Amino acid sequence: DAGVTQSPTHLIKTRGQQVTLRCSPKSGHDTVSWYQQALGQGPQFIFQYYEEEERQRGNFPDRFSGHQFPNYSSELNVNALLLGDSALYLCASSRDSRYEQYFGPGTRLTVT
C-alpha cells in the first residue's frame, strides 16, 4: 500500500516566480491537508481540502492556493514567491478530518 507521495522532492525558484507542488494521498483517504515547516519549527497548517473544496484555512495569504482533484490528489500553488517561503512543504492525508493524518516526505522549496 503506497503511502502519501509528493513531487518534486526539491525545488529551487527565484523570488517573484510561481510554484506548484503535488500530492497523492494514501489509499482510502479523501482529505488532504498542506503544511509549511520552516527549519527548526513545527509544521504550520496552510489549508485542508475535502470533496474538491477548501474546507479550512490557516493564517496564510491568498498567494497560497490549492486544488483537489476527483481522485483526491491535490496541488499547492504559491504565487509571487518571497524569500520567506523557503521551507519544507508537507502534505498529509486522512480518512476525513476527524482521524489521524499521515504525512508525505515533503517538498523542499528554496527561494533565491
Next chain:
Amino acid sequence: EDQVTQSPEALRLQEGESSSLNCSYTVSGLRGLFWYRQDPGKGPEFLFTLYSAGEEKEKERLKATLTKKESFLHITAPKPEDSATYLCAVHTNTGNQFYFGTGTSLTVIP
C-alpha cells in the same frame, strides 16, 4: 488564542534512561491530540491519537497519556534508534484547525 507548547526543546538521554516529553495545550475545544516522530529531512511519522482525558496509548517503548491541559510521551529504556524530533499536534473543535508544537529533539546516546 489556541496554543501548543512542547518541553523540553532538546533532551539527551543515555541508552536505557527513561524520561518523559511534555505537550501542554490551550485550545477552545479539543477534537484530538496527536504525537508524531520526525527524522531529519523527512515527513512526520504518526505515532498516537488521544481523544479524551485519561486516555493512554502504548507502542513498543512509547506511551502517550492525556489530561485536560497536557499530554506526556513517556519513553522507557530508549535506544539510539529512538533519536528523532517528537511533535505534538492538536485538532480543535472551533474552526477545525490543526496546531503543532515546535517539537522536542531527542538524542539517545549509546
